[in-house]
Amino acid sequence: MTGVGRSRSIWWWITVTVVGLMVAPVVFDHDSHPLSTYPMYSGARGREVTIPSALGLTDQGTEQRLSLGVIGASSDPLIVAGELRTAIREGRAPERCAEIAGRIDDPSIEAVAVVMERHDVVAQVEGDPSLLERTVLATCPTERR
């Protein structure tokens, strides 16, 4: 077998292996990196959705939406929402609350609340009242309090 022939034979086996590895997560329904089931936005979704978030509680008794950077130290909503959801699922809401509170630099905000909010997302996008339910999972004071 020539050098090219041997090389092609090796690459043929590599190709079979790589395709097998890529299909394996689908067979076992196990998402990972970089071998994936590519499940993002693939599930059926109703218009009522529970979304994790964090609120600033001001000294005036009002609520204030926080930025992506404050909530998750990232500008990527996928990362911020995904990591916050994971933290809540694993019972680390108080820990995450303290991290968020540490990033607040608005002196009018005296506390942070990590929440799960159920919204009618279509109504939310259309600017109509959308909040159906809110569960507060942790509250913590800011460092400026």
Next chain:
Amino acid sequence: MRSSVLAATAPPERLAAFRAALGVFALSYLILRAPVLLQLRDRTAGGFAGVGVLAWLDEPIDDRLVTGLVIVAIVAGVGFTVGAWFRVAGPAFALSTLVLTTYRSSWGQLLHFENLMVLHLLIVAFAASADAWSIDARRAVRRSTDRDYTSPLRLSCIVVVVAYVIAGIAKLRYGGTEWIVGDTLRNHIAYSAARLDLLGGTPSPLARPVVDQAWMLSPMAAASVAIELSAPLALLGGWWRNGWVIAAWVMHVAIAALMLVTFPYPLFLVAFLPFFELERVVPALARTRLLG
């Protein structure tokens, strides 16, 4: 079929051109993401759960190792891109990028848009990708004649096709036909916008008009599943390939415009480059520049 991607024979310049383009993209991506990667050093161990090649890790790696990996990846990335000391720089770049992206995904959110880039890096890094248009090639006394430049490109194409087909299957598997004929796509677009709004971001200005015109979303959903499942057509080459690549790119543009969810690797077309005769592009560009 002569134009078939599977039957075509590639010269070393085609693989080299893909190496250079992939290197520029991946290195730029890594440099832009470096602050995010370095910030992982400040995280508490609570949110960490190893995935992929790091699934065996129970706790975060040493901060100095994270810093070292970022430096190694960037330095090796330069070598990968210009084809210098490629036998070392290529695998070092691919493996360090694999570890860094896997490490970031081990903090609670898998970033699927990195998958194809990492798989392509691994393929190109372990192929003879610096036998042309590289510093190594300039230094070499003679080029080896028994190298295979076709198979790595063919595998890169197959990886793209398999990834898109899996994404199409996922929609039917997890969402069922409801994903196509129901309100699922409208709700996904509304969810993306609402999530951004609730997390302090700015939703796409197109989200509301499109959600208001829900009748157009069922054909769009059917089209996106059809595009993903028809990815193997790109392997036929010629107009089949061109048509599919354009359709896939338009789909990513639409996703970015409506949901502000960006897949930079296909959006910048780098994911689709191995389907094309790249070696023709550089001389053509040079001629255009000379004539211009």
